Amino acid sequence: MVQISRITTQKKSKHRYNIFLNDGKKEFYGFSVDEDILIKEHLHKGMELDQAKIDSLQDKDATHKLYTLSLHYLSYRMRSEKELLDYLKKKEVPLETVSEVMDRLKEEGLLDDKAFAVALINTRILTTSKGPLLIKKELIEKGVDRLIIEEVIPLYTFDKQYEKVLKLIEKKSNFNEKKSYKEQLDRLKLNLMQKGFSNDVIQEALASASPEKDNEAEYQAVVFQGEKALQKYSRKSQGFELKHKVKSALYRKRFSAELIDRFIEEYVENE
Known part of the structure; x- marks a missing residue:
């Protein structure tokens, strides 16, 4: 058994504390913990600790560190479970710890693939020229379950696609006079398909907005x-x-x- 002899605040982080121990012969540095662990475990000067308790405190602190790191990573933008998992795996920590942290984040509503998918679809609709097929591909690459994708992709309605395609057609309405009308129309269709729009919405939009053919x-x-x-x-x-x-x-x-x-x-x- 050892006894906590001193608790000091770290110079570079006021929310982390150094725990010094005394084994009856001398004082030595034991370990460090986050403020939350210090309070939750009621750590104080004179408290006796055995090795099992010390190991438990260090495990809890490692988990807390990873949780804090995850919160920081999630603070920039929403992430899929796969994105966070890939990020945490690079930290070379036990998978059990990673799983524990991710479970906690899910329980707190901070890691939710369905909410992530909905947010990504709405953002892509507002800020990009991507069609639903490209967005679906992006969600698959980010590890979102296909059942979730099929549930949320209809948020990109036919009307929204039609409106987006019309705007794209308008941007390319000035046809090059050195190429045939059909060739340029084919290229326009191909470009729209490459952006992830279906042939149905492309044909309907072209029927009402394609540039008129000038015979001369x-x-x-x-x-x-x-x-x-x-x-x-x-x-x-x-x-x-x-x-x-x-x-x-x-x-x-x-x-x-x-x-x-x-x-x-x-x-x-x-x-």
Whole structure:
């Protein structure tokens, strides 16, 4: 048995205390504890401790340290259980301690994957151009259970998606006059799908907000792309072969057969 001989406040942390012990022969530093442990365990000068009690106090203090560290980590933003678990594992502490801390945080409502998922969805809707499929992927990566995801993802309603897609279409409404209308429309659809929106909402939004096709501008785009193709292929081809290669190049660019034939007649027939 040893006896607490002194309790002093640490210089760098006023909420932590150094516990000095005396074994009857000399005084020595024993361990340190947080203020909460000091109060809860009624530690005081003259109190006798055996090794089992000292080990218990140190275990409780380690758990409290990890709990405080977790609170600090959670203070910046909400975290998923997986995010916190990954963070605490890096601290190289026993998994039992990590589990105890996480259980306490759940009981206190400070660690809740459903609340986290709801908050993340609402934040992404307000601050990003992400669609529900990308948000779902993000939640999966953060370790949120798929049942929770399926429960909360409908918060991103069709109407909200439709409104978001309309705004994205408006931002890209100035089509490049050097590319075909169809090619640019395909790229716009692909971009929206890559952002995580479904084909249904994309098609409905495009039906009401896609830029109108300008036939004259479309032909100028054919001329631009056609002249590039002519410059490329006329070095090694001529006649039917040249026309075939130019036509194929313009088809790949998604121009209509009518405009391609017009270009061939005006620019290639006499090559």
